[in-house]
Amino acid sequence: MLQGKRILVGVSGSIAAYKSALLVRLLVKAGAEVQVIMTEGAKAFITPLTLATLSKRPALSAFVSNPATGEWTNHVELGLWADALVVAPASARTLARCAHALCDDLLSAVYLSAKCPVFFAPAMDLDMYRHPATRDNLNRLQSFGNQLIDAEFGELASGLVGEGRLAEPETIVQTLVRHFAKNSVVAGKRVLITAGPTQEPIDPVRYISNHSTGKMGLAIANAFAQAGADVTLVCGPTHLPTPDASIHRVDVRSAQQMYEATAEAFPKADLLILNAAVADYTPLHPAEKKIKKKEAQFTIELGKTVDIAATLGSQKRPGQLLMGFALETDNEAQNALDKLERKNLDWIVLNSLRDAGAGFGHDTNKITVMDRGGAVQVFDLKTKDEVAADLLALVVEKWGNEVKV
Template sequence: MSVLSGKKILLGITAGIAAYKTANLVRLFIKLDADVKVIMTPASKDFITPLTLSTLSKNPVHSTFYDKEDENELWNNHVDLGLWADYFLVAPATANTLSKMANGVCDNLLLATYLSAKCPVYFAPAMDLDMYKHPSTKASLHKLQSFGNSIIPATSGELASGLIGEGRMAEPEDIVSFIEKDILSKLPLKGKKVLITAGPTYEAIDPVRFIGNHSSGKMGFALANEAANLGAEVFLISGPSQQQIKNSLVHRINVVSADEMYNVTHLYFKDVDIAILSAAVADYKPKNIANQKIKKDSSSLTMQLEPTKDILASLGLIKEKQFLVGFALETNNEIENAKSKIKRKNLDAIVLNSLQDKGAGFATNTNKITIIDKNLNEKPFELKSKTEVAKDIINEIISKLDA
């Protein structure tokens, strides 16, 4: 899955012959599951039609602040457009538009949106050879980069004038690749390996029955997705769960029992930088597993249980460079019990959620947590979706790694 999947991309098109390439550019972004909106300068419509771009993007194309022919038409709010975008790309970026961007000239919707944007801005210059080499253009390019904008360099080739040289807009495939690589290089977990456990474990009683719990795995899968979105290579060790994840940086390893999760977790732990154990591992398992289905011969059944291996504590004993995070689901004396686990299991942090809190715990789409670090500092969070909770947890870990 591309790092652009699910991202909101605002594409600004200016009046250069290379505008014809933007149809393919929009198609490539859509193919990567990005949401695309297009702003055109009025003159750019001479090179490619808004109908083509709206059809490909599945969104209306904007070029003016309002439709002069429709008195009831609401204005196109440049502030809303700028705040909507995760990334803003101006391609092609003509010498005229580059100069206006560099000097704060604001005479059309595209430029007003650029000045309102809070997201990373990329621009792909496109113009003739002499224009590209002109000192004023070079000054604009330098100035825009000093503002924090990213240039996608023009390439050399045959230009619209018939000359051959530098000034040709990068090809759509190369523009997309440039943006993907640039985003990945700036992600805070780029180059990190993260191990995450998720879901329940099932401890067999006989060939058809087991001891389990109500964990859905939603929290662990949300953590895996968030870590991958921030550039980490993730090893997701999951007990039986219906949750799905589509991310090329997430390697899912399915297990069933606590013993299987113990063995697989130890297999990967030595090579990771961060380990987050969010799985609801069974504390006990049947001492003896029946080879055949146990028949209902009496009104009661007595079963002898024995403790499962404590995966978290075992990792705490052998950890070296790893940042180790545990989870604690408590029903009483929550803070005291969680702090006790930090010390006993040699953790760097623990995520506490209480079944006393409405909306927290198993099989819900929300969670309410308190993160406690190894110095026993507490940081409570409000009730949020598990996706947002995952972001809070990962951000806290990153802040500790950078401290």
């Protein structure tokens, strides 16, 4: 959502200015073009060189950039250039400047010239943050249509504990992502995702499972949630937390439970992504009590589990899209294509255990994506967040083409 977006980052005089370095880095990493504007007070806490290096642009602070030649910084042009202005940290003084149009520094002049959405992320001590004058300025700025990224609760530079901490850079980036997602083709789409392993009980203390951690599925759920989708995540046993508060998570254990939860949500889904590593077989007669170690050999009778992809693929209505995953060890491409056809999928995402860094347990993955039209896309080894972004881009392209038609 931030790829190619032009973001102005205003940095004012606050001890929290050190966090602006990470904010700039995250925005640049997300593909945004970043221009930093600093107040004079900000320079006491972080150097222009640091922010210029991270943003790959000079950090601006003066109206006249070169007194010898009279070269000036065009605040009007900056205000027109940006897709968003985020002031982080926004000190009490900067909030007052902008709220009352004092326009006595470059940042406040750019704010008054901005035609784009503006976000203020306050940072100050708790009593300053609570003061009626500060609250009045915040309310005033919001009444102009600006958006507030609330300060967080925690230990402050004064040693006191309370509200006033600058929102974490990740939170600020997520706020910007959500803003730009509102007008994307993903916004409001209902996306159903399965993730993690299943556990098939042998007795009350043992089960059959696999090495899936759920990392890939949760990364995909996070990517679609941040793009504005209404995400339901049906998740097998994993220690990983839900990455985005907007995700509706349904925790399950067995293959049967995963099927039932997925089938219930499927009729309303625009897209189903089947990333979970679902057991193909389950014990037919789980013991009610712990099985004691007695026999030299022990046999467990297994039965097939429901094939979630094939079952729901056969029920797919016009307009629904299905994406499946195939983890293979041999004859990878043919096995994946067979699965694509048999299960009526629109895409199949192939992993091979023969690729270093791919498969279960890694923070990286290497995928090949095949679609029903015969297209094959081979991706390099990437982090699972980057892989999720690539899959999101494929779906966005598909939905975007449908909108054009």
